[in-house]
Amino acid sequence: MRILSFPVAAGLLLAGCVAFVVTAYGEYRSLGELTRLENVRAHAFSTQVLISRFNHLLVDLETGQRGFLITGDASFLQPYDHGLRELDPRYGELKSALQRSGDAQDAAIARLDRLIADRRVQLAQNVESRWKLGEAAIRNVQAWVAGKQLMDEIRGELDRLDALQQQRINEIESAVREQQEQTALLAQIFPVVGGTLVAAALLALWVERKRRDEAEAALRDSHAHLETVVDQRTQALRDALDRIQSFAAELDRSVEGERRRLAREVHDQLGQLGTASKMLVISLTRKLAPTREPMLDELLGISDDVIGAARRIASALRPPLLDDFGFSAAVQHYAQGLERQSGLAVTLDLSSDEGLDAEQHNQLFRLLQEAATNVLRHAQAQHLAIESRLEGSDYWLRIQDDGVGPGQIRADASGLRNMRERAVLAGGEMSFGPAPGQGTRVEVRVPMKMAVPNATSAQAASGSGPASRSAAIENEEGWDEVSDR
Template sequence: MNWTKLRRMAISLPLAILAACLMISINEYGYKQTNQSLTNLTHAYDTRNAVSSLMKEMLDAETGLRGFLLTGDENYLQPYNDAIKSINQSQDRIRTLLQRSPESMKLFVPLSRSISRKTAEMDLSLRLFREGNADALKFVMFTDMGNKDMGNIRELSHQLVALETQEANAYHQNVKSSVFLARVGVTTVTLIGLLAFYLYLRQHNMVERLHKREQALQLEERSRLEQLVRERTATLTELANHLQQVREDERGHLARELHDELGALLTAAKLDVARLKSKIDMLNPEVTDRIKHLTETLNSGIALKRRIVEDLRPSSLANLGLPTSLEILTSEFAQRSGIAMEANFEAVELPDATELTIYRLVQESLTNIGKYAKATAIQVTVHKYPTYVAVQIQDNGEGFDLASIRPNSHGLAGMRHRVEAVGGRLTINSAIGEGTTVSAVIPVGTTAVETLTPA
């Protein structure tokens, strides 16, 4: 760092510290002055409002009493009684507010005396009216003492309000002075801060340019990594599709081999047994039992071969179509497992890859139900819509927690990959004790993505 930059830092830092100290000092001084002035201003407004409220209560009391004396209606006494109760409280409140102002207390003392005399005069008038002493009441009503006291109350109240208003104006002027001084101080400190900021900016620009260059490098590296991830993902997806297709091809080849070679051997063996039955003495019980057992064993082997071949590559799917092959699959599963089965399959026309995907999805789901679900009822449906096919396999078994699925649960991952490979979407809903629902939505027609083709 050269001497010029060092000198700039040596100047900008003390200026920034000085500006901060000045700002704090001015702010604290202005706060204290303004707070004190606002407190005094609030006190003056409270006093003025209290005096106005007292004057209103005196007028309410006088008006209510006159209405009662003129009409004899007890309803007029309600404002009088309320006002009499509030007058003493208002006087106490005003006395508390005026304790620190001797000049105001000089006005409040005669005001309080006049109020006492006026309230006593109104109380005497009310008592004489209730006693029916009309002569004494007329004497009290036509004397000038009540009007004189009320005039004194008005005059002293106006003087007290005017005095408090004068003090409020003085406090308000103090607030304006404090605000003006704060404005001047803030402006001065702001100029000092701007000067320090200007000296700092030139150094900060270099750091900002370096930061932007680093951000650009990071963005470039992130883009490169994202592109690499996309390429690797595409490669792995293509490899998974290829392996899936190879697996299906191997299953088909093995199914053909079992059907042709093993089927021929078992058929030949069954024919040989039939020839032996015609050559030997079937009256011998032991020979008859042996031949019968051998025939049943060959029939079981042929049935086992047929089931294995159908599991490897369902011939019914190519010969009879998807709905029929699914009916055969579900009915055979219901017979083997003893679970009640409800199936509903609508006729659909789909590419071979999509039909095989739906068949494998239902087959894998039924296998999982038979192994783990402990269900007593299963519902399998295939519904056709204008643009997609909806497949659902639902059971009432024990269910499982979706969050507890292990990463190495390749069965569910394989089902999901099969569905996504033809452009579909797989959804699994399950909860412990509430069964499991496997749902797939697969597009039809040209929207289907037929990716299970040989690489």
């Protein structure tokens, strides 16, 4: 079983990164510990300095009062007075530093408080005795001995506190050296391990890259072969689709041709028979005049019904205006019949359709018929708007109603499928959906296959302006009723 190099490389790379992270974190922790130790050592040094300054202050007190006792010169009291003023602040700083150090020195501080207070009283008594007794105060040996004992005890406590600070400094320096050695060892081992792991990961990635290059080469060869096969199959499908579309178009043209033939036969045969029977009935009525035969009136009505039925069937099979005047004219007459039969209000806004060929005229009209039939059957609409316009080289048609909307479309809805197929046969496409506000909207866009001439010149040349076309629509025989589709 082949071992995947990428997971191995990822694991090695992750381990190397972990090693570097551990190194960085260890050095960070070491730096933090060294910083902390350095702060403790600096505090111990500053505490030693405070002990030394306080000790010097006590020496100033002793020197000042001793010089005044021996000489009686008041100038020697200047160091003594200065020491008294600085004694409490300096001693407060020292106690605060000792408390921040974290050592339990409460007993030592209590002893110092007592000894310093006693010595201050002794110094004040000695100075006062010198002022009162003069040189006789010098011979008070007992006072000298007591003062020396107190000062020795004070210096002993201060020396012990200083020794404790020095011991702490020595311990911190030892801890710093140990921490530095550990950090140096960590900085030496983990980077080497991390570098080794990263190098191994890079090697694994190189092996995986080589394998992938080989796989990609094989995949490209397979893809090229597959593309060739797909192109062949696509071309075969395209040819089949072209044949299917050509067959559908030819079939539709055959159907339309048969519709045209049937419409002509119905119009010529049934229409002529109805007209002939009507003429015979009229002749018989004239011959029998002034006698009036009710059955002849009934035959005359039947003849008119036959003529009307022939006209309706012929126009339903193939609208004459569609062949003679094109899509817009047929739509206008169809809309008039739709309004008369259904009571539906129809609004038209149609542009020139002279850029469409005969096949597109026919497909768009059949699509419009299907859409209008759907509106009558399902929409429950009061108004139908039919609009067309030219957009560049495309002819755009919109059919919109104000009914209940498309709703849930059935999977077996053949009307919508027929409209889409007719849009494709016309060379375009159709979109179907809800209209803004309410209702349903059908939009068709087809490319115009012929150049559109100047509208004014074309109308003047063909006599197909609005007035002439409207008159032709009104006078066209066979368009008295709308199609039953």
